[in-house]
Amino acid sequence: MPVVFLFIISKIHAQPKHTISGYIRDAQTGEQLIGATVRAEGALSFSTASNEYGFFSLTAPAGTYKLLAGSVGYRIKSSNLNLNKNIPLSIKLTAEDTHLSEVLISATGKDEHVKSAKMGVERLSMKEIEKVPVIFGERDLIKVIQLLPGVKSAGEGSSGFFVRGGGADQNLVLLDEAVVYNPSHLLGFFSTFNSDAIKDVTLYKGNIPAQYGGRLSSVMDVKMNDGNNQKISVNGGIGIIASRITVEGPIVKNKGSFLLSARRTYADLLLKVSSDSVAKQSALYFYDVNLKANYQLTAYDRIYLSGYLGQDKLGLGGLFGLEWGNKTGTLRWNHQFSPKLFANTSVIYSDYRYHIDLYNTDSFEAHINSQIKDWNIKEEFSLYPDTRNTWRMGLNSVYHTIRPGEYSGDLTLVNQPYTFSWENSAYISNEWKASGRLKIEYGLRLSAFSVLGGDNNFYALNAEGAITDTLNYAKGKIVRTYFNLEPRFSAAYQLGAAASLKAAYSRSTQSLHQLSSSATSSPTDKWVATNNIITPEIADQVSFGYFKNLKDNKYEFSAETYYKRMQHQVDYKDGANIRSNDPIEPQLLFGRGRAYGLELLLRKKTGRLTGWIGYTLSRTERQIDGINEGDWYNARQDRTHDISLVGICELDHKWSLSSTFVYATGNAVSFPSGKYYMDDQVVFLYTRRNAYRMPAYHRLDLSATCKLKERKNFSSELTFGVYNAYGRANAYAITFRQNAENQSKTEAVQTSLFKFVPSVTYNFKF
Structure with missing residues (x-):
C-alpha cells in the first residue's frame, strides 16, 4: 500500500499544475467574503481560504476535481471542474436559511480552530455581536471582545482595553487599515464602531502577523x-x-x-x-x-x-x-x-x-x-x-x-x-x-x-x-x-x-x-x-x-x-x-x-x-x-x-x-x-x-x-x-x-x- 501511495504522489508531482483564482462574494449583496474556504477534491485534496479582500488562489495538478466553496453562515457550493488551464472564477455563496438550520456563531471554518498555525487569534461574526447584551442596548464589538480570555476591560467610564498585560495604548486598532487612536465614545461607554457598518473583526493577542507593527500587545483589525x-x-x-x-x-x-x-x-x-x-x-x-x-x-x-x-x-x-x-x-x-x-x-x-x-x-x-x-x-x-x-x-x-x-x-x-x-x-x-x-x-x-x-x-x-x-x-x-x-x-x-x-x-x-x-x-x-x-x-x-x-x-x-x-x-x-x-x-x-x-x-x-x-x-x-x-x-x-x-x-x-x-x-x-x-x-x-x-x-x-x-x-x-x-x-x-x-x-x-x-x-x- 505505501508503494502505491508513493507512486500516486510521484505521478501527481510530474503532472502540469494550474491555478484557480478569483473572488468569493455574497450572492445577495455582492459583499466580498473574508476567510471563505475553497477545496478541490480529487486523487488528493487541496484547499485555501480567501484573504481580507475576498481573493483566493489555489494551485493543483491538472485533472478533474469536485470544487467545494463555503463560509460560515452560507450554503456550500459544489461544482465539477476540469482543471486543464488557469481558470478565473467568481464564486457567489448563498446565505443559509437560519430559520431551518442551526445557528453558527463562529466566523471560521469548522476545524480551523485546530488546523490553523495561528495562536491567540479571535474572530467574531456580526450575528454574534448583535446578540450579546451591552449597556444602553447598543451593539458594541469592543465590549464583546472584552468577554474573551486575555482581554480585560479598563473599567466602566474608562476608554480602552488591556490585552495580556499590556496597557491600553499598546493595542493597535485599525478601521480599514487606518489607525483609530481613541476607539471610544462617551468616556468609554460606547466604542467608535457602528456594528451596522462592520463586516469583520479579528483580534490578534498572541503571535501578531508580520504585516502589523507599532504596538506591543495586540492588533484589532x-x-x-x-x-x-x-x-x-x-x-x-x-x-x-x-x-x-x-x-x-x-x-x-x-x-x-x-x-x-x-x-x-x-x-x-x-x-x-x-x-x-x-x-x-x-x-x-x-x-x-x-x-x-x-x-x-x-x-x-x-x-x-x-x-x-x-x-x-x-x-x-x-x-x-x-x-x-x-x-x-x-x-x-x-x-x-x-x-x-x-x-x-x-x-x-x-x-x-x-x-x-x-x-x-x-x-x-x-x-x-x-x-x-x-x-x-x-x-x-x-x-x-x-x-x-x-x-x-x-x-x-x-x-x-x-x-x-x-x-x-x-x-x-x-x-x-x-x-x-x-x-x-x-x-x-x-x-x-x-x-x-x-x-x-x-x-x-x-x-x-x-x-x-x-x-x-x-x-x-x-x-x-x-x-x-x-x-x-x-x-x-x-x-x-x-x-x-x-x-x-x-x-x-x-x-x-x-x-x-x-x-x-x-x-x-x-x-x-x-x-x-x-x-x-x-x-x-x-x-x-x-x-x-x-x-x-x-x-x-x-x-x-x-x-x-x-x-x-x-x-x-x-x-x-x-x-x-x-x-x-x-x-x-x-x-x-x-x-x-x-x-x-x-x-x-x-x-x-x-x-x-x-x-x-x-x-x-x-x-x-x-x-x-x-x-x-x-x-x-x-x-x-x-x-x-x-x-x-x-x-x-x-x-x-x-x-x-x-x-x-x-x-x-x-x-x-x-x-x-x-x-x-x-x-x-x-x-x-x-x-x-x-x-x-x-x-x-x-x-x-x-x-x-x-x-x-x-x-x-x-x-x-x-x-x-x-x-x-x-x-x-x-x-x-x-x-x-x-x-x-x-x-x-x-x-x-x-x-x-x-x-x-x-x-x-x-x-x-x-x-x-x-x-x-x-x-x-x-
Missing part, C-alpha cells in the same frame, strides 16, 4: 462592509439613548457599491427640556459617520474609498467643555497581476484631536488643543506559488505629527511645539503547510523609527534626570533612527483529526507612547513619540497552547499559556504632573515589565444554545528604579482572575435570549498608607505604587430579542435589555476624606456609576 452592489437597502435602530441608520446600494450593479452609516445619541436633547438652567446649557452626546465606496475598473483592478468621522462633546453649563474625535480615510487599489500574485496599495490618513474650553464667572476664558495625525502609504504583495505556501511581503511608511498642547485665552502656559517623526517598515512572511500534520507561519519585520527636528527642543539629562543641555534641530533633519528586527513564528502540530498542539514566539516594538495618571484613562491623555530620551518599547512573547474540538466540531476548547518580557517601559515619577507645561522627559522613569498567564476557553458553536465560558489567570508587573525602591510592583492593569460567561439561546423563530456574566479581580491602585498634618491641613501619605486593590468587579446582563412580523422587503425586531441586572454597586473610584463629625477619622468613599440600566431598541431593515 476591523473591516467595513463594502456595500450592497445588487439593490438599495436600508437598516437601522432606534434606542432610548441613540439611533442609527445605514443606507447601501449599487453604483453600477455588479461593479460598484456604496455604504453610508450614521449614528447619534440624543441625551443632550433631553437636557434642553430640563427646568435646570445649568442642564440646559450642558452637552453630552456623540455622533459618528462611516462612508465607503468601491468600483471595479477592470477584471483585475478594484478601487476602494472609505472614511470615518466621529465626534464627542461633553459640557457642563458655561463652565467647562470637552470635545474629542477621530477622522480616518483610506484609498485602496487592489490589482491582480496573475492568478498567483495579488497586490494592495493603500494611502491612509488618521487624525485624533481633543479641545478643552474653560470658563468662570470672572470672565476667565481658556482653550487647549491637542492632536496626533498620520499620513501612511502601504504597498503589499500576496504570492501563492503552490498549495503549500502563501507568501506575503510589503513596505509601509508613516509620517507622524503630534501637537502636545496649544493654548489660548487667559492661560499663562506656553504653547508646546509640534513634534515630527517618520516610521518605516518592511516585512515578509510565509504560511507553510510542511506536512499533513504540521503547519508553520514565520516572518520577519524590520522597523525604522526616525526622530525628526522641528520647533521642539531635545534635552540631555544627568543621572538624576535633571536637564543639563537643550538642543534644537532644523525641521526635517533626522536626529536619530532606531532600527529593530521583529521575528514572528508560530506552528501547529495535529495530534489527530480534532486536536493540536501550538507554539509561538514574537517580538514587537512600539515608538508612540500614551501617558496618563495611575487612576484612570481619559480622552485627554497625552501621546508622545520616541525621541533621544524616550526609546522604543520592546516585547518578546512566547506562548504554548492545546486546542481540541469536541462532538463533531460542535464544541471548541483551548488552553493557552504565555510569558511576555517587556523592555523600556515608561512610567512617571512620584508627584509628576504630565499635564504641566514643563518638559515631560525629566518626569519619566524607564524600566522593564513582565506578564504571564493561562487562558481557558470553551465555546459551543452550534445548536439553539450557543456561547462560551472564558477564564484568565494572569500576572502583570513592572520593575523601575525610583518606584517602590526598585522592587517589582503590580501594573495598573494587573488582575489575577477574570471570568466571563456568555449564553445565546434561540427559543424559536420569534424569540431569542442572551446573557453575560463577568467577574474580575479589582485593578491595582495606589491608596494612602498614612496621613499627617501640615498647616492644620490633612495630607495623605503614599508609600508604595499600586500596592492595593479595588473591590472585585462582577455583573450580570440580560437581553431578549423579539422578531416582529416579517414581510418580503421589510423585517424588524425589538430588543429588551438589562445591564447589571442584580444592581451590583461596582467601584468606579474610591477617595478618602476626613469624617465630618470626627476630624481624626479618615473614611473611604466609593463612587459607582450604574446599578441597573434597562434598555429597549427597535431595529429594522428594508
